[in-house]
Amino acid sequence: MTRDDTQVFANRWAESWSRRDVESVLAHFHDEVIFTSPTALAVVGSSQVSGKKALREYWNTAMGRIGALKFVVDRVLWDDESRELAIIYTANINGNSRRVSENLKFDASGLVVSAEVFHGVPA
Numbered sequence: 812m813t814r815d816d817t818q819v820f821a822n823r824w825a826e827s828w829s830r831r832d833v834e835s836v837l838a839h840f841h842d843e844v845i846f847t848s849p850t851a852l853a854v855v856g857s858s859q860v861s862g863k864k865a866l867r868e869y870w871n872t873a874m875g876r877i878g879a880l881k882f883v884v885d886r887v888l889w890d891d892e893s894r895e896l897a898i899i900y901t902a903n904i905n906g907n908s909r910r911v912s913e914n915l916k917f918d919a920s921g922l923v924v925s926a927e928v929f930h931g932v933p934a
Contacts, residue, residue, distance in 0.1 A: 812889060812891075812894075812896070812917070812921075814889065817887045817889045817896050818884075818887055820839075820896070821884045821887045821896070821898045821900075822884055824836060824839070824882075824884075824898065825882040825883065825884045825898075825900060828880065828882045829880060829881045829882055831874055831877075831880060833867060833870045833871055833874065834867075836870070837863060837866065837867055837870075839921075839922060839923050840863050840866065840922060840923045840926075841863070841918060841922040841923060841924045842862065842863045842864075843861075843862060843863075843924070844861075844862065844863055844866060844922075844923055844924055844925065844926065845859060845860075845861055845924070845925045845926075846859070846860040846861075846866050846869075846925070846926045846927075846928075847859045847860075847925075847926070847927040847928065848860075848926075848927070848928040849928070849930055850873065850928065850930070851869055854869060854872055854873050854876070855868075855869050855872065877904055877905060878905050879903070879904070879905055879906065880902075880903070880904055880905075881902075881903045882900050882901070882902050882903075883900055883901045883903075884898060884899075884900045885899045885900055885901060885910075886899050887899070893916065894916060894917040894918070894919075895914060895915065895916045895917070896914070896915045896916075896917065897912050897913070897914045897915075898912070898913045898914075898915070899911070899912045900912075900913070901934065907933055908933065908934040909930060909931050909932060909933045909934055910930075910931035910932075910934060911928060911929065911930050911931060912928070912929045912931075913926060913927075913928050913929075914926065914927045914928075914929070
C-alpha cells in the first residue's frame with residue numbers, strides 16, 4: 812500500500828461505517844480475523860472476537876444499539892514492514908464524540924487478519 816492507498820482505504824472505511832454498511836467493511840477482512848475491542852467486551856462479553864462470522868454478528872448486534880453513527884478520519888499511519896494501518900478518527904455515536912485509533916494488520920493479499928481498537932475519552 813502507498814500513502815495515498817491508505818488514505819483512500821480509510822476514507823472508504825469511514826464512509827461504509829457512516830452508512831452502517833457492515834458488509835462493505837467486512838469485505839476487507841480475512842475469514843480467520845482476530846478483532847480486539849473494549850466495546851466487544853460490553854456487547855458480546857469478550858474483548859476478542861475470532862473469525863469473520865463472529866465479527867459480523869458482533870457488529871450487527873452493536874448496530875442494533877446505535878441510532879446515529881458518523882466516523883471522520885483525522886489521519887492514517889502506515890507501517891510498510893509490518894503491514895499495519897492505524898486509522899485515527901473521531902467517532903460520533905448517538906451524539907457523543909470520542910477519538911479512536913483502529914489498528915489493522917493486513918496479510919500479503921490485502922485482507923485484514925487482525926485488528927485492535929483503542930478508544931479515547933469523550934470529546
